Amino acid sequence: MAAKIQLPLDPPHPARLQSNLGALQKLAPVHLVSTAVGDPAWLVTGYREIKELLADPRLGRSHFDPDNAARSGESALLDGPRGDYETEHKWIATLRSRLQPYFSAGHVKAMRPRVEAMTTDLLDRLAEQGPPADLADALALSLPREVISELLGVPVEERPLLDEWTTAVSDAGDRERSMAGLAGLHGYGRELVARKRTRPGQDVISWLCEDGTLSDEEVAQLAMGVLFAGYETTAAALCVGTALLLDSREQWRALHDNPELAASVAEESVRAVSRLLPPVIRYAREDLEIAGEPVRRGELVMLAIYAANHDEAVFRHADAFDITREDNPHLCFGFGLRYCIGAPLARLELQTAFSQLAQRFPRMRLTVPVEDLTVRPASFAAIPTSIPVVW
Numbered sequence: 001m002a003a004k005i006q007l008p009l010d011p012p013h014p015a016r017l018q019s020n021l022g023a024l025q026k027l028a029p030v031h032l033v034s035t036a037v038g039d040p041a042w043l044v045t046g047y048r049e050i051k052e053l054l055a056d057p058r059l060g061r062s063h064f065d066p067d068n069a070a071r072s073g074e075s076a077l078l079d080g081p082r083g084d085y086e087t088e089h090k091w092i093a094t095l096r097s098r099l100q101p102y103f104s105a106g107h108v109k110a111m112r113p114r115v116e117a118m119t120t121d122l123l124d125r126l127a128e129q130g131p132p133a134d135l136a137d138a139l140a141l142s143l144p145r146e147v148i149s150e151l152l153g154v155p156v157e158e159r160p161l162l163d164e165w166t167t168a169v170s171d172a173g174d175r176e177r178s179m180a181g182l183a184g185l186h187g188y189g190r191e192l193v194a195r196k197r198t199r200p201g202q203d204v205i206s207w208l209c210e211d212g213t214l215s216d217e218e219v220a221q222l223a224m225g226v227l228f229a230g231y232e233t234t235a236a237a238l239c240v241g242t243a244l245l246l247d248s249r250e251q252w253r254a255l256h257d258n259p260e261l262a263a264s265v266a267e268e269s270v271r272a273v274s275r276l277l278p279p280v281i282r283y284a285r286e287d288l289e290i291a292g293e294p295v296r297r298g299e300l301v302m303l304a305i306y307a308a309n310h311d312e313a314v315f316r317h318a319d320a321f322d323i324t325r326e327d328n329p330h331l332c333f334g335f336g337l338r339y340c341i342g343a344p345l346a347r348l349e350l351q352t353a354f355s356q357l358a359q360r361f362p363r364m365r366l367t368v369p370v371e372d373l374t375v376r377p378a379s380f381a382a383i384p385t386s387i388p389v390v391w
């Protein structure tokens, strides 16, 4: 495998939609690349190919030789093989069957009043504090952190610790820091499970413990997986959505005048956030072909969801942030086998936050051009350093 294209293609930015992936996509749906850490990989950019591969059991997240597998970066959790090669499919089935009931559309619907109240509380605090403010801290990061922590039963005073670990885990440039973050998160998960065993509460960890079929280690693994999967992703979608909306006065006013648009704002923000997230990675479990290219067993395949979500063959004016877009079959929550369990919850949080924010702060505006926003160091999802606003 001799790669010609060096990743990353784009410098990280919290709200820029244009990407060099578009040019690559026009050339071919799959490319041989060298990852940020110099390993060879296949980068897939075509919508159709990515959708098919997401559902293809010949690709997995684990590797038969994890220590020598190609990597996309240094993050211990995100950029290399994960899970046990022999039992991967069994574990996905366990994970989905145990978690799905707590994140189903029906269960999430029942959570609506609580999520609305939590959003109102955060916006009350923002109003009380007065302008200027940082919307990333005041709302976009706080809401997903509070929602997921409450669901899992993480005590309020322990929540700030989570930030430290999740940020360290995501560090794509420092494997040691990332591994220490992962160890911290899992250690905390085990401790929390032990506490819930003796003093159960009304939360997902306690319910998983009651299930009786999972070991403490498995409950901790599921819980910390949910925490990680549900926090920065949703925060990044809220960040990019609010920044792009505030940058477009016309769309901000349209949302204020018609709160029903919050659902399509949420979808468009999720489509946009894929620019901020790393590609989904897989390892070939057997030899296969992708768009005519021969992929060998064990090779790294990177699925550029952002390229798929901006494929002009599927999305009209793909690079525009358009909250009136009607047909939006983005792949941001994945597809098939591993489709995001938290999609209904993420949608609820996004819709609630956007509609309340525009209703309560119609005059809110950014104090810097959206282009000038910068990225927090080592955040895996290109979270902005701040979203400075006044109203």
Ligand code: HEM
Residues within 6 Å of the ligand: 054, 092, 095, 096, 099, 103, 225, 226, 229, 230, 231, 233, 234, 237, 270, 273, 280, 281, 331, 332, 333, 334, 335, 337, 338, 339, 340, 341, 342, 343, 345, 346
């Ligand atoms: C905008 C926010 C979110 C985005 C963009 C997102 C994206 C994704 C994607 C792309 C996958 C599939 C990964 C793969 O195929 O390897 C996934 C899986 C997953 N997501 Fe989300 N997610 C979001 C929010 C959430 C939330 C709020 C939760 C909380 C419950 C969550 C929990 C999960 C879990 C547990 C999986 C693993 C499913 C499996 O491995 O079978 N996600 N997510």
